[in-house]
Amino acid sequence: MRYRWLALFPLLFAAVFAAIAWQLADGGGLDPFIHWQRLLVRVLAITGCFAAFSAFASGDHLRRAWFWLGVATVLVLVRDVIRMVAASGDAAPIDWTVSALGVLSNVALLAGVWMLARAWKVAAISLPGGETGVGVVTVLAALLALAVAGPGALKHFQSVVAGDWSALILLVSAVVDILSLCLLAPLLLTTISLRGGLFAWPWGLVTASMLCWLLYDAAAAFGGALAGGFPLTALFRGLAENFLFAAGMAQSFAVRSVREA
Amino acid sequence: MSGQTARRSGGAQTAPPSISEQVVERLAPYLGEFNAQVWVKVVAQRNLGLEPEDLSVADLEPLMEGLRPSLNTFMGRSAADGLLKKVSREVR
Numbered sequence: 357m358r359y360r361w362l363a364l365f366p367l368l369f370a371a372v373f374a375a376i377a378w379q380l381a382d383g384g385g386l387d388p389f390i391h392w393q394r395l396l397v398r399v400l401a402i403t404g405c406f407a408a409f410s411a412f413a414s415g416d417h418l419r420r421a422w423f424w425l426g427v428a429t430v431l432v433l434v435r436d437v438i439r440m441v442a443a444s445g446d447a448a449p450i451d452w453t454v455s456a457l458g459v460l461s462n463v464a465l466l467a468g469v470w471m472l473a474r475a476w477k478v479a480a481i482s483l484p485g486g487e488t489g490v491g492v493v494t495v496l497a498a499l500l501a502l503a504v505a506g507p508g509a510l511k512h513f514q515s516v517v518a519g520d521w522s523a524l525i526l527l528v529s530a531v532v533d534i535l536s537l538c539l540l541a542p543l544l545l546t547t548i549s550l551r552g553g554l555f556a557w558p559w560g561l562v563t564a565s566m567l568c569w570l571l572y573d574a575a576a577a578f579g580g581a582l583a584g585g586f587p588l589t590a591l592f593r594g595l596a597e598n599f600l601f602a603a604g605m606a607q608s609f610a611v612r613s614v615r616e617a
Numbered sequence: 618m619s620g621q622t623a624r625r626s627g628g629a630q631t632a633p634p635s636i637s638e639q640v641v642e643r644l645a646p647y648l649g650e651f652n653a654q655v656w657v658k659v660v661a662q663r664n665l666g667l668e669p670e671d672l673s674v675a676d677l678e679p680l681m682e683g684l685r686p687s688l689n690t691f692m693g694r695s696a697a698d699g700l701l702k703k704v705s706r707e708v709r
Contacts, residue, residue, distance in 0.1 A: 412693040419693070479690035482655060553649030555691055614647060614696035617703060 359557045366598035381585040397597035398433040404604025411611040424468035431461035455525040462532035473539040483545040493541035501537030554610045561603035568596035637669035639708040
């Protein structure tokens with residue numbers, strides 16, 4: 357039952373967020389609300405990642421994966437805090453710090469997702485559909501990722517080529533997004549192979565998190581907000597971080613339940 | 618004689634589950650039915666050169682050792698070790 361509640365939590369959180377955001381969209385309270393909500397979901401995601409990390413022993417493959425996912429979220433949280441604190445300060449050095457944290461966070465996220473995605477290889481198991489199935493789903497995921505994040509990556513690449521180095525962080529982010537989203541395929545297939553088992557929960561919830569990042573990218577590509585000022589990107593960011601929180605907690609519960617069995 | 622053969626050749630109601638069926642039954646709550654069946658089948662064929670239904674109690678230890686790397690990856694060494702010991706204790 358607690359796994360179902362973990363899976364429901366991001367959706368309930370999103371519903372509450374949406375209700376409050378609609379109320380605040382006309383007034384001036386929306387920005388502070390989004391800032392604080394962003395910090396909250398980052399902290400929750402960090403809690404989930406390190407709960408999962410602590411469930412494994414030193415040397416376990418998935419311990420490293422959860423460690424890097426946690427590090428990625430810590431770095432992005434530090435970036436958010438610096439942005440908030442330095443909103444009225446000297447922008448130039450802060451911009452570089454924020455950019456560096458953004459790049460490092462993206463690289464750490466990619467490392468974590470990569471380790472999760474290749475768990476089936478490390479375990480020397482077959483996924484549904486075999487190598488062909490993995491290849492087909494990976495190509496489909498790659499096409500989807502390119503459709504969503506490709507135009508942005510191309511635009512940022514052109515800016516960098518034209519000498520605008522401030523676009524470098526955006527280019528790196530877009531490339532990492534594309535690579536991470538390609539890894540949706542093995543995550544999804546691993547979830548399908550584990551269906552009906554306790555360990556399907558963390559994998560399914562991580563996959564849901566990555567899907568929400570895909571929706572976040574799609575929303576950002578279309579301007580980030582609906583008519584009326586509803587913050588669509590913030591909604592999908594919250595969902596992605598909360599699904600990561602739920603996945604980490606589910607991973608921790610699943611490992612501990614085997615130990616206690 | 619395998620469990621399946623025993624069931625086919627009479628006494629269908631009382632034949633005990635085969636070794637592989639017992640192992641799958643104990644792994645499935647964690648890994649899902651699909652993975653539990655595939656992992657047991659792959660290890661039986663690759664490590665022991667046997668079909669799952671031909672496994673005997675004597676094959677349990679190498680079967681558990683063959684399953685260990687995959688279980689280590691998904692649930693960590695400590696949990697995997699506990700689960701394998703539990704399965705070895707319970708399967709007869």
